[in-house]
Amino acid sequence: MRHLYTWAAILCVVAASTAGDVLIAHAMKKVGDVAHVFRDHGVFGVTRRMLTNGGLWLGVFFMALAFFSLMFALSWAEVSLVAPAAASLTFLTNAIAAKFFLHEKVDRRRWMAALLVACGVVLIAG
């Protein structure tokens, strides 16, 4: 039963983290290349564009949710399982979510990169 709770916690972290990353990536594409916005509109232009973007706030909220779920999970579950499993799975779920929600062209090269990094993280942090 404890195993089930641990995996449920890992899935919560992965889901919140993926939602946060995708929302933030989408919001920042809407803001535009910050260096260009900065050049054309100055620091206030960049700040205004970012602060008025609702998606960015929602993304930050999900990132915070992922962070606190991880802290919560780490307080009672096995650290050597939760931390690498969550970090590693997030690389894969982000690749899937980026393909479907952000319409990024996730070709074989990017799948390989996500898979290799996900396996590497398990080995390095496990």
Place this chain on the structure above:
Amino acid sequence: MSLRKLATLAGVVIFGSLGDVCLKHGMAAFPEIRLANWPILFHAIFNPKVALGISLLIAFFACYLSSLSWADLTYVLPATSVGYIGMALLARFFLHEQISPLRWVGILLIALGVGFVARGPSLTVEPSPAANLPIPDPTASRGEA
């Protein structure tokens, strides 16, 4: 890739790793935080190492947001996973921790993954047309009224 973009990705890696290390070292000085004693968190913020860690993580987040404004998520995440390699090597050469053969394999896999993604384009989606629109100036309409 321009130097500016490379420096931003390097910022994600360096600030993220150093921020994590500072936070971890700083928090080691405090007892385990539970629901009953959570106000300790406010004391922790004023610990120099924790404060430095938080500042570094803010810099990490700024670089992360900036990189996502011109690159795909599926490019930024694998490319910045170099941080895992950096942390392992720092632990090996500065903290003299042993790296098991399995962890060396992990380092190799991450390096391969980074190599794979770095050889491709950083952006595969069209930037939103709204991104190029001028920002409305609230003072302009006031002047006309």
